[in-house]
Each structure stands twice: as C-alpha cells, then as structure tokens.
Amino acid sequence: MESSVQSPYVKEALKRATMQLEVLESAKRLAAYTAVDHHILPEHTVIGIGSGSTVPYVVDRIIQQGDKLNKNRVFIPTGFQSKELIVRGGLKLGDVDQYPTIDVTIDGADEQLNCLKGGGACHLREKVLAEAADIFVIVADYRKNTGLLGKSWKQGVPIEVAPFAYAKLLQNLHRLATLRMAKMKAGPIVTDNGNFCIDAPFDEAYMQDPHDVSPRVRSLPGWDHSCLGIPLIHPGTLFKYDILTHTYTAPCKIKMLTGVVEVGLFCGMAKAAYFGNEDGSVSVRYENGTSDTISASAVE
Numbered sequence: 001m002e003s004s005v006q007s008p009y010v011k012e013a014l015k016r017a018t019m020q021l022e023v024l025e026s027a028k029r030l031a032a033y034t035a036v037d038h039h040i041l042p043e044h045t046v047i048g049i050g051s052g053s054t055v056p057y058v059v060d061r062i063i064q065q066g067d068k069l070n071k072n073r074v075f076i077p078t079g080f081q082s083k084e085l086i087v088r089g090g091l092k093l094g095d096v097d098q099y100p101t102i103d104v105t106i107d108g109a110d111e112q113l114n115c116l117k118g119g120g121a122c123h124l125r126e127k128v129l130a131e132a133a134d135i136f137v138i139v140a141d142y143r144k145n146t147g148l149l150g151k152s153w154k155q156g157v158p159i160e161v162a163p164f165a166y167a168k169l170l171q172n173l174h175r176l177a178t179l180r181m182a183k184m185k186a187g188p189i190v191t192d193n194g195n196f197c198i199d200a201p202f203d204e205a206y207m208q209d210p211h212d213v214s215p216r217v218r219s220l221p222g223w224d225h226s227c228l229g230i231p232l233i234h235p236g237t238l239f240k241y242d243i244l245t246h247t248y249t250a251p252c253k254i255k256m257l258t259g260v261v262e263v264g265l266f267c268g269m270a271k272a273a274y275f276g277n278e279d280g281s282v283s284v285r286y287e288n289g290t291s292d293t294i295s296a297s298a299v300e
Contacts, residue, residue: 027141027276032057034282034294035106035139035274040065044103045073046094048129049082051122052108054139059085074099078107078129079122079192096125096132105133109140109273115266121180121189121197123264124160130269138273145275145283155180156199158264165259166196172257173200195261200254 032054040047040062049059059082062070074094077083086093096102107126109115115138130136156177161169166188170177177200180189189197255263268287275283282294 023278024141024143026280027278028054028139029057029060029276030280030282031139031141031274031276032106033061034276034284035137035272036061036065038274039104039106039135039137039272042069046076046099046102047073048076048096048102048105048107048133049078049086050105050107050126050129051079051081051120052140054108054141055082055106056085058106058139059089059091062091063089076102076105076129078125079120081120081122096128100132102129102133104135104137105129106137106139109138109144115270121158121160121191123158123266124191124193124195124262127262127266130266136270138270140273140275142275142277142283145273145285156201159198159200159254160191160193160195160261160264161198162259162261163190163194163196166198169198169257169259173198173254177201193261 036058047062049055062075070091073092075086075091076094076096076099077086083093107130158180159169159177166179170179177198180197180199181187182189191197254260271287273285275285277283284292284294286292
C-alpha cells in the first residue's frame with residue numbers, strides 16, 4: 001500500500017509553488033491597483049473592462065472607489081468574464097453599441113506596450129473597446145514585460161475567423177497556423193462572438209517592428225485583394241519581411257482574407273502599460289517611449 005504521507009521533497013516543491021503563485025497574484029494586483037488609481041478618475045463615467053487574470057483586481061479597485069462615484073458610471077465588458085465581474089461587483093452594465101465613446105479602457109495583455117492579445121479569444125471585442133476609448137491602459141505581471149512580441153505568448157498571433165472558413169484560411173497560411181482547441185470539451189475554442197480562433201506564428205522581424213502590421217495598410221491607394229501577396233508566405237518563415245519596400249504587409253493582408261474577423265495585434269494603441277514586479281514595485285511604460293518605476297510603498 002502506498003503511503004499517503006508526502007515526502008519532504010514534495011512538500012518543499014508545493015511550498016515553493018505556492019509562494020511563487022502568491023508573488024504572481026500580488027504583482028497582478030499591484031499593477032491593476034496602480035493603473036486604476038492613475039487613470040480611473042472621478043470625471044470618468046464610461047469605463048471599459050477587459051479580460052484576463054489581472055482584470056479581477058481592476059474591478060476590485062474600482063469597487064473600492066465607492067458607491068458615490070460608481071453609481072454614475074457605466075461599465076462596458078469585453079467578454080463573458082468581465083461581464084460577470086461587473087455584475088457580481090454591483091456595477092452598472094452597458095455595451096459598446098449603447099456607449100460607442102469610452103473614457104478609459106483597462107485591459108490585460110499577453111505582451112508589452114504593443115500588445116499581442118487573444119489568449120482568451122476575446123481580442124475582437126477587446127480591440128473595439130480599445131479603439132473606442134479616449135485612454136487605453138494595459139495591466140499585467142512581470143512575465144509580460146518583454147522587449148519582443150512572442151517571447152511570453154508563444155502560440156502565435158491569435159486570429160478570429162468565421163467557423164466555415166477556417167480550413168481555407170489554414171490552407172492560405174500553408175497550414176503553419178493551427179486551430180485552437182478547447183481543453184475542457186471536445187472541439188475548437190468558440191469565441192463570445194461564435195467564431196473560431198487560429199494561432200499563426202510570425203517571423204521575428206515583424207515582431208521587432210509590429211507597427212508594420214498596422215491597419216493603415218487598408219487606406220493605401222490601390223489596396224485590394226490583388227495586393228494580398230500570398231507568394232510572400234513561405235513554409236518555415238510564415239511572413240517574409242520586405243526589406244526593400246518596407247510596406248505594411250502580412251497581418252493586414254491576412255485581415256483582408258475572406259473569413260478573417262480580427263487579428264490579435266494591438267499596435268500603438270495603449271497610452272501606458274503597468275507591470276507588477278516581484279519586489280512589489282510597478283514598472284510603467286508610456287506611449288512616448290519613457291518609463292517609470294513606482295516603489296512598493298507608493299502602490300498601496
């Protein structure tokens with residue numbers, strides 16, 4: 001009969017894992033609290049609430065601001081998770097079709113100031129709320145504070161697609177992209193909009209300069225489906241960087257593929273990104289390229 005008594009090695013491993021989790025959750029909380037304190041001001045009445053593991057702390061801090069302020073506010077969710085947080089917190093729920101102009105949106109992130117989002121397959125609504133906001137702010141823990149997109153989230157760039165079109169889109173991407181499968185049920189992940197999500201690996205050159213995949217490409221003269229440049233897509237290096245012309249290419253061309261709903265790259269949208277650190281401080285990156293560190297004593 002196997003002994004139910006844990007060995008000292010197992011106990012020590014569990015202790016270390018618990019401590020690491022506590023540090024991680026504390027970092028998320030500190031980032032969220034600091035961002036709310038700096039950006040959710042008394043005059044803000046329409047607020048977007050994003051998705052992810054850091055966002056519950058955002059809602060907690062907003063609730064701590066008190067009923068006097070929150071009774072006059074409307075909160076717009078990016079998905080089911082944030083909707084539940086708003087309702088359970090006793091806050092007024094709204095939608096972006098009712099409030100197309102948002103004062104501030106605070107959201108979690110999969111990467112740095114140029115966000116790679118879609119780990120929770122909410123990036124369509126997340127991008128709509130980010131674009132609708134006068135101020136878009138990112139909150140995350142220290143693991144997401146990277147210098148290159150794709151270092152933390154390694155599955156590829158999330159692409160939301162119409163379900164009936166996914167097979168054709170995988171074919172267009174030389175089958176290097178993958179359909180994201182659910183873990184708790186058979187079959188693929190289904191987004192809050194009823195779509196599928198595929199993850200596409202990008203060449204590192206694009207991740208070094210993610211503005212090159214800006215939607216501005218759609219306003220270029222003569223842009224149409226004949227410009228998709230599918231020959232630029234090669235097995236092994238999915239998106240080949242065009243050094244000579246430095247044009248806005250791959251993901252925006254993917255956006256033009258029939259069946260693609262949205263691409264999970266958020267470039268040049270955030271005013272600031274807050275990262276909670278292991279030592280209790282918070283690192284802040286601003287859109288102008290500057291950064292700051294807020295000490296642990298100043299956060300609480």
